[in-house]
Amino acid sequence: MSAPLNTRERLTEVRYEIRGELARRARDLEAQGRSLIKLNIGNPGAFGFRAPEHLQRAIADHIHATDPYTHQQGLPVAREAIAAHHVARGSASVSPERVFVGNGVSELIDIALRALLNPGDEVLVPSPDYPLWSAATILNDGRPVFYQCKAENGFLPDPDALEALVSPRTRAIVLINPNNPTGAVYPRALLERIVAVAARHGLLLLCDEIYDGITYDDAVFEPIAPIAGEVPCVSFGGLSKVHRACGWRVGWAVLSGDEPRSRGFRNAMDLLGALRLCANVPGQFAIEAALTGADTITPLCRPGGRLYEARRAVIEACAASRHLSLVAPAGALYAFPGIEGALAPGFDDHAFALDLMDSEGVLVVPGNSFNVPYRNHFRVTLLPEPAQLRDVFARIERVLDRRLGEGRKVVPLAGRQARAG
Known part of the structure; x- marks a missing residue:
């Protein structure tokens, strides 16, 4: 028998449990x-959301023009709309x-x-992170260096601690705002300090703003x-999140800042885009409609809106729990509850997730x-109906109550009397 095919060694460093072992167990x-009830992916279409009708119509009206390849950076009309949106x-x-328009x-x-990266270059990545960022860094021969965003600080980073991690090999700072998985929304003063770090050290800012229209209460x-x-x-x-069109695979990257300094990087992105020919063409015809048409996300994020009320259900469930704490998400589509109290020491989040799936x-x-250094948190999406989320957290509470009961040691009566005496 022939030897098995070798695979890329660095894949052993990659973590993506969102669609990993537990998701495979779920399929089984x-x-x-x-x-x-699958709360592992922020996939609006799986929970009954639809892309806005004016976006669907824009694709249908142009379907006759979608057969050829387009420019590797995307349809001119789409790029013009994105540029105008950012200038505004x-x-x-x-x-x-x-x-650059991508899949x-x-x-x-x-x-x-x-x-951007040469072998051994470093990228500062938040912890917790959306794990694609650290995975893509690793698979492009870089090294993710994690800066901590702690719950006690509202899952916001400390710019001084971030700057202390900069080395001669550091090339970029990754920001995820609004944040996945925590729902943190970064205030302007914090962003100004992080920009100052990038300026002092000549770093590229890589800013994941896919949830830019999804904020709650007074978050900006x-x-x-x-x-x-x-x-x-x-x-x-x-288009995936704000416009609920994940399956269309339409995203964009916008380069800003000093043009001469970033020209080589722009040309490198253009070359890599050309090697994959172009992005999905039909979906690109929805971009202009998305950026210039009616705002369909804000009503969902205000009191009475489905996302707002789902978030409220999670906040109230965690507040009522004997075991859970929560930094209320200010944006995005997720909550990141933590286990507190007697269960917290030695808590195994993976074992808990497996137990929750198998039993509830x-x-x-x-x-x-x-990519956090602790194991007492889990992520859920806010996409289900509020009533379903209340039911989910009742199930979570049952599992945690049972685990607490199983963890208690029963002291014999004689022993208790001896201690009392």
Whole structure:
């Protein structure tokens, strides 16, 4: 028998539990006839959301023009709309020539890191992170260096601690705002300090802003490119979340900042885009409609809106729990509860997630999947109906109550009397 095929060694360093072992276990259970509530992926279409009608119509009206390849950077009309949108937000240096349309933001993250990194280069990545960022860094021969975003600080980073991690090999700072998995929304003053770090050390800012229109209560999303000014910055956005069109795979990356300094990087991204020919063409015809048409996300994020009420259900469930704490998400589509109290020491988030799925039919993502140094958190999406989320957290409470009961040691009566005496 021939030897098995070798695979890339660095894949052993990659973590992506969002669609990993637990998701495979979920498929096995479903194949056996089990019904599961799957809260592991922020996939609006799986929970009854639809892309806005004016976006669907834009694709249908142009379907006759979608057969040929387009330019590797994207349809001119789409890039013009994206550039205009960013200029209106205050990024004066953005032009269509600095816009790249891709098969979702995921592809563009990979292209951007491939264009930037040489073997051994470092990228500062938040912890917790959306694990594609650390994975793409590793698979492009870089090294993710994690800066901590602690729950006690509202999952916001400390710019001084971040700057202390900069080394001669550091090339970029990754920001995810609004944040996945925590829901943190970064205030302007914090972004200004991080921009100053990038300016002092000549670093590229890589800003994942795919949830830019999803904020709650008084949280305000601040795009970083206008704050960065001449500091080179790549801002990532798309149709997947704000416009609920994940399956269309339409994302964009917008390069801003000093043009001469970033010209080589722009050309490298253009070359890598050309090697994959072009992005999905039909979906690109929805971009202009998305950026110039009606705002369909804000009503969902205000009191009475489905996302707002789902978030409220999670906040109230965690507040009522004997075992859970929560930094209330200010944006995005997720909550990141933590286990507190007697269960917290030695808690195993993966074992808990497996137990929850097997016993209660609920799939969540263990917190350690997001590259954190602790194991007492998990992520859920806010996409289900509020009533279903209340039911989910009742199931979570049952599992945690049972685990607490199993962990208690029963002291014999005689022993208790002896201690009392």
